[in-house]
Amino acid sequence: MAKQAQTPMMVQYQKIKDQYPDAFLFYRLGDFYEMFNDDAIKGSQLLELTLTNRSRNAKHPIPMCGVPHKAVKNYIDILVDQGYKVAICEQMEDPRLTKGMVKREVIQLVTPGTQVDVGSENAKTNNYLTAVVSNENGQEFAFAYVDLSTGELKVADLANQAELVNELVSLQTKETVVDSKLPTGIQETIKKLGILRSTQPELPVNASVSYLSQDVAQPLMRRVLKMLLDYIQTTQKRSLSHLKRAVVYEPSDFLEMDHNSQYNLELTRNIRTGKKSGTLLWLLDQTKTAMGGRKLKQWIERPLVNSNKINERHDAVGILLDHYYERNQLQDELIKVYDLERLAGRIAFGSVNGRDLIQLKTSLQQVPKIKYILEQIADKSFKDMLTKLVPLDDIVNKIETAIVAEPPISITDGGVIKDGFDDQLDKYRDATNNGQKWLAELEAKERKVTGINNLKVGFNHVFGYYIEVTKVNLSKVPVDRYQRKQTLANAERFSTPELKEKEALILEAQEQSKALEYKLFVKIREDIKKTIKRIQDLADAIASFDVLQSFAAVSEEYRFVRPTLTNQHEVAVKDGRHPVVEKVLGHQQYVPNNVEMGSDTSVLLITGPNMSGKSTYMRQMALAVIMNQMGCFVPAKKAKLPVFDKIFTRIGAADDLISGQSTFMVEMKEANDAIENATPNSLILFDEIGRGTATYDGMALAQAIIEYVHNNIGAKTLFSTHYHELTTLDESLNQLQNVHVGATESNGELVFLHKIQPGPADKSYGIHVAKLAGLPNNLLSRANDILTKLEKQAEDDQIDRNRHDNHQVQSVTPKAEEEEQISLFPLETVDDNQAEVVSDIKKLDLMSKTPMQIMNQVYKWQQKINRE
Template identity: 35%
Template sequence: MTAQGIVGQFLSLKEETDADLLAMQCGDFYEFFADDAETVGRELDLKVSQKSSHGSSYPMAGVPLADLTPYLKALVERGYRVAVADQYETESGDLRRKITRVVTPGTLLETSRADAQFLAAIVTGRSGGLGLAFADVTTGQFLVTEADTVEDAAAELYRFSPVEVLPGPDLRADDETLSQLRDATDASFSLFSSDAFAPGRARHAVREQFGESTVDSVGLDSELATRAAGGILAYVEETGAGVLRSMTRLRVYHPSDLLELDATTQRNLELTETMHGDRSGSLFDTIDHTVTAPGGRLLREWLTRPRRDRDELARRHDAVESLASAALARERVRDVLDGAYDLERLASRAASGSADASALLSVRDTLDILPALADAIEGTELADTPLADVVARPDRDAAADLQAELDDALAEDPPKTVTQGGLFQKGYDEELDDLIERHESAKSWIDTLADREKRQHGLSHVTVDRNKTDGYYIQVGKSVADQVPDHYRQIKTLKNSKRFVTEELEEKERDILRLEEARGDLEYDLFQDLRERVAAHAELLQDVGRALAEVDALASLAAHAAGNGWTRPELTEPGVLHVEAGRHPVVETTTDFVPNDLHMDDERGFLIVTGPNMSGKSTYMRQAALITLLAQVGSFVPADAATIGVVDGIYTRVGALDELAQGRSTFMVEMQELSNILHSATEDSLVILDEVGRGTATYDGISIAWAATEYLHNEVRAKTLFATHYHELTSLADHLDRVANVHVAADERHGDVTFLRTVVDGPTDRSYGIHVADLAGVPRPVVDRASDVLDRLRDEKAIEAKGSGSSEPVQAVFDVGSGQMKVESESSERSNTTGAPQNGSVESAAAVASESTESPESPESPAPAIDPETEAVLDELESVDVNATSPLDLMAKVQSWQSKLEGDE
């Protein structure tokens, strides 16, 4: 085919796919042409050539056939969807090409991700609710659920962290919902045929894949979840990933089975990555001591999907306890696991037809770990524990049979490609053994030919070799070339030698080539059959892989518990949270940590936490959340003792950043997070509030914090820890029966402040913000001036404002009633007869202007009558000295006046 014809075929195939790039096989290379070549060259630093033919020039970049996989992976991980067109020969001998697969982020098998690689689908219903499906093509996991709200669906997206999302047809037209879901994940969103999400087609696809009995037994009765699952199955089939057979098990889960963790809470608690997006410093990074990739993947799954089932959690706690107390046995278990490969992903590779001989050897070696692990447990303290039950779960006999078959079949050091022979051991197949014997006999004849020719014809300097151009040849030095026998036929003259062939050598070469081709074809057929049998055992491999991963994750939790003095928590009914000498699981590994107790129950369910800045309030509250979460993971916890009531959710509001691109300020984000908590939390939840209302004016903020506290206490009744610098809120402990005050102690002597980081009962009225400013390096004049201002505001409610160059004294008066600052000078008192604002005033100019432009009542209009109740309120208002009344007392008076005016009193 001409160059123009190749490019034309490339462009024609490109029109058939909506993929971003097309890799088309041309002989021993995959080539990218035109704009695709420029893109690939730029992204992967490949050389781009300019090829000319018949007056046309076009860019071209290529990679060797055997090297396509790493380049595909690199392109997909950069966000490109890549179509692959393979070459085939027609019956007439013509070369044609067709697209055989489209590789996308969610269908890439050769991933470098240690974590799960989920492909997600989401559909919405007209009557509300959303259906979600999650499939990991690399491991065969397939999960479906239904969410009641968009916020719930976003939380699930954040939990699973998919790499690609397929939005259903109705969702694509809902910009607001789609935007909310995009905010919860970094995944790429791919449009796919609407027909795949149709109820009837999706239902048929799910039942075809998993079987009628399976679908019925797992209770998949949600049409929305079924539609999402059907969309994924159709997408995986159409993209040609070839892994549908590895998706053997459908799991329906309900968010109510899990501890609720919205996306905000998962970020705030830094479960798998820090606020800066780093794995280092996260909870997962701290407690992950797994020795296998599947074990780490499962541990991450447990952290992001804590359980509420106390029986399952007790089973995990039993296993961790037995492993933590049996150090020698635990280390033997971990040593055995250290050689395990990722069976779940190997099963998917076998199902897709991409597993080579080395991959099947990895399957063999990992299956051999199962009995070794059983032996490591038997006869130790671990023998009668849940750990032994985990190891006994897979079908040991079937695993042993498959392991033995692979052990009998494969050579120990097979070639990297599966088409060149040398894959199998002698004795595996009689026909193959016969071909190998004949091939080796022919090769032996060739290997001894040089010595025979020397002896027979008295020649020296004779060698026999082979290359692609000449095939097999006899090479003789020029000094004796004239002595060769007549049946030698010269084929080439070199500088110091000549090359010859004979009819017998040519015939033997033809025999060897026929035997090599026959051997290669037979070995490839045998290997495909063997790989097919491995693929047929995908469910078994997944069972074994999951069991090994579970042992690894449990051993990791035990190793961390034993090495850091963690203790087993006692799980009880909701409502109780008692922790003795609790620590933050991450912070304790980086600094000398001061442990603290925490006691909450039905009578002490709301703690207002006060204390200095930087003293540890946030750490104290987050460690409460993390200790609760770890207990519901099945882990031990960082404390001397802990009794933890199982919670249905953990909700946090820890701080907010502007999201200006979405039109949301810091305060708006804060209020949206607070709103979500007030709507979502229940009496069985744990709520962590680290400052509420700080993003607005002081009295607005106090009012919001006050009202939120009352609502959480009276209506929601969730266990709550609320850190605040609004010290006025501490008086709520005198009025709300479940509210108590605790504070982080500080020692102040001779002007020096020491943060003790010890939490004690009772309130505090100091935040030591100026001390923190000093620690942060704020210039000394500013710190000193701030201290002076603070003292004056406390004692006199007034300060003298310093001007820049003016000698005239300026008096700034802080009105605690209004929360405003009024600035006046002697000249302004003399000249400001109209009430207009003067330079330097911090009063609202708009408010003054409003007062100055109010029209007086017309003398013809009679003043409205004032009833006695209103007149009494006005008299009280006139008599109040706002400068001598505390903000809380003032707010109480306002509430009393409102009640009187509304007739409630």
């Protein structure tokens, strides 16, 4: 854009804009926030605003658009939700009292990670801002995250890039702060994840940062914390008093699940819709508070590994489950509790209003009732938790004394503070009220004196108080007393010396009243700010009880049972169910299944047709583990479970668009992740490993993986496969057990039994499943014809080979033939069928056959040998 002489206002605008080049600058002009130049062009498109021009008659007019200041939040939210930053530039002086340019400055930079004013649809969701730095060689990372709305602050040391990506994805962060030393490859990965990258220059150390990081000793973690906190101070430009001291955590402190496992198991997001509906979170969420909903999500994503803590939660759920009446009372009180965590955040930020304080008071008034209900049913372990449930009567009394029951939203226009709270405020209000009474009396008197029945006394902010007379009555106006102030289309407005004198007194009282009210409100807010830590502790306790009562409610509704924790390496789940599938299908239609894996069984090899329920069976096992270790009861008739340290899943087929890897490469990488990191105390779910490549490659890899997990890891492993040839592994792997999903044919139709049964499946039902999927009948008929031909061709090939073998047998000595057969089949005797199979195997030209032909031939051989 060509340069031209700029007005002082545009000079000021550009100077501020240069400080925030990566943000939309909302520049306050009167009742509007304006955008100029490129911001205006792009902003008008994103916000669907009318694009106009400033200095229209100039050679190069300046693009311009704006939004009303009263509706600015909606427009900011739209931009931030799309991944942009918005710098809010305010007028720092009263334009009526300022000569020349009004001073302006940015009071806040709103970014995707620092957005704190969330709507009701996101009330149960955290908005995490993250930060990452690396060591000198770029191989180790320090990672921190914060939720500005709740004050949660955590930091960790991560060993590799995989752990970093897992934390970023699991936390669903929209923005991460990075330093210049972070390897370019890592930054590109963050960009591909759709996360906004921000940078932060180093600032001098201050007391707030030092206090929040005082429990962190490791230098790299202290560095990432400082960078994160510096960024918050730079963007928010306000108090951080509600932030909690940083807590160091390790992924191994919880049941480890990578983001792929969380995604595949649909813990918090539905694979198909990306929404909450149809997930474990959706099923378990009967929380009554927003902070309880957030804590439930955190518990799902980070289950416990400490058996004592798991049992404490189970104890609490059991107590609440056994006391139906008290639990209903508790729910009734919890419903009245607002979001204490986010209220504390708004108090710290200085953005709280009178209605927020009434919500705080209402919430705190429920605490004694909640505590009393829980004390009636508490045992020893429950009472330990109750010590954190401390009523805050001093805050309740302060708000009750000062704030009116139904305050206005604005805290600067008056009407927030109660009468009788402050003597001076009462005097100002009395003067204002008397003035209003005097104006009413003036209006009545002037109507009588002038004979103008529709004469009225009014007020506006431009002309102050006035007497308005319609034009048809102007002849009755006493010109010796009335002084003209304003002419309208149908009326004239006047003043009188008497009205001017009273106007000055009334306006002074009103302005003084509003100013004093605001000052009193700020004092109350600052007093409450000193108690933020107590409010946050109370909020955490209430949120925990809310989640526990939710567990009790769903356990009762869906017939969950308390699992028994065992130190033995065994799993015993009787009539286990997938709780989400069961809720969708209905209890009557869902078929429960057992999972029996004693200390002498580490691998369940699962066979059966597609759509028969193998994946559901595997997932329900994982969900039982997760629900157990988050402290909930589990969907089963009876359950005994160990405490697992990690869960690995390889379920589903999808390309990795971020890294550009194929389905099979993703499959192999996830399998390798399990092989490298699983322990004997882990749970592994492998679904159809090897299907992404050629038949023999896939079968060979599947068998090798099973053998490796069995022989070298010993983790509890559920392995489903269509390679029926693998079912013979139970002969060589003593801790492998075959199970299959039952299916039967009735009148040519495939009927799934959905029941896990001992032993391998007898055959596959590919064409039957295709029929169930709705493929055209002529296509299915053609598939049957092809299958028949392939089977016939295999039989013909076998006859030809038999003839060839008979000819060859005549040239082989009996002793040599016997030795050859014995070397292939370790049997005491070898019959003719086995001899034929041995000969067929020797002569089979693998390269000339399709996988289907080979698999059918192998099936025929098995049948022949089994008929011996």
